[in-house]
Amino acid sequence: MGQQREDWLVLDQDECWFSRFVAPALSAWSANRLRVITRDARQQPTPAVAGYGARRTDTRQVYLAICEGQPKSEYTWDFLQGLLAVARQEHTRVLVLIWDNATWHLSKRLRSWMRAYNQQAKQTGDVRLLIHYLPSRSPWLNPLEGCWLHAKRAVWEPTRLLELDELIQRILAYFRVQPSPLPFNLCLPIQH
Numbered sequence: 656m657g658q659q660r661e662d663w664l665v666l667d668q669d670e671c672w673f674s675r676f677v678a679p680a681l682s683a684w685s686a687n688r689l690r691v692i693t694r695d696a697r698q699q700p701t702p703a704v705a706g707y708g709a710r711r712t713d714t715r716q717v718y719l720a721i722c723e724g725q726p727k728s729e730y731t732w733d734f735l736q737g738l739l740a741v742a743r744q745e746h747t748r749v750l751v752l753i754w755d756n757a758t759w760h761l762s763k764r765l766r767s768w769m770r771a772y773n774q775q776a777k778q779t780g781d782v783r784l785l786i787h788y789l790p791s792r793s794p795w796l797n798p799l800e801g802c803w804l805h806a807k808r809a810v811w812e813p814t815r816l817l818e819l820d821e822l823i824q825r826i827l828a829y830f831r832v833q834p835s836p837l838p839f840n841l842c843l844p845i846q847h
Contacts, residue, residue, distance in 0.1 A: 660749075662748040663748065663751055664741070664745060664747040664749070664750050665711070665713070665751040665753070666710060666712065666718070666738065667709065667710045667753045667754075667799050668707075668708065668709040668710075668734075668738075668754040669754065669755065669800060669803065670705055670706065670759075671708070671803035671807070672704070672705055672706075673704050673706060673807060673810065674703040675703060675819070676703075676816070679804065704721050704722065704724075704819070704823060704826075705724060705725055705726045705730065706721055706826060707719065707721075707730065707731070708802070709738055709752070710798060710799050716844040717802070717832060717844065718737070719827070719830050719832045719841075719842045720733070720734050720840045721823050721840070721842070726759050728764055731759050731760065732768060733840065735752075735769075737840070739784065741841070741843070747782060748782065748783065749782065749783045750783070750785070751785045752785070752786050752787070753787045753797070754787075755788070755789050755791075756789070760788075802830075806829045806830065810826055810829055827842055831845050832844055832845060
């Protein structure tokens, strides 16, 4: 993005699944073969977690939320609420989200909420929400896609099954985020 407006917060947003059972795409140059423990995910109550991430275009810091199960409109709405809270704290006028055409982004319920929210924000002077949709089937346009791949490889354990809490802690540590006092399960970058 060219010049960024000072009163705008621009975020690349995406979701990802972190499986406790399925290895991420790996490649290695080694004479030793990597032995992978395999488990049947169908027998587990929580085989994976979904990560909602938003990466700032100015500082490249990541905001993250982890939820059990698959991404859906309700989780997306919660994540948007957390990002709007961050935008209010920074006194920005517009929150710009760049995201893909996932079904949970396009639901009628979420789109009608965003429309109503923006109408109210315009009247009250609250943070406006501007969504920019990426073209369909073009994940390479979202810089967060590469971050997810590296994170999956970094947190995955080939020799044993990670407990759910341990997987979540590894994801948070990889992205250098911590739970925040803000609502909506949002994890913020760790301040140095």
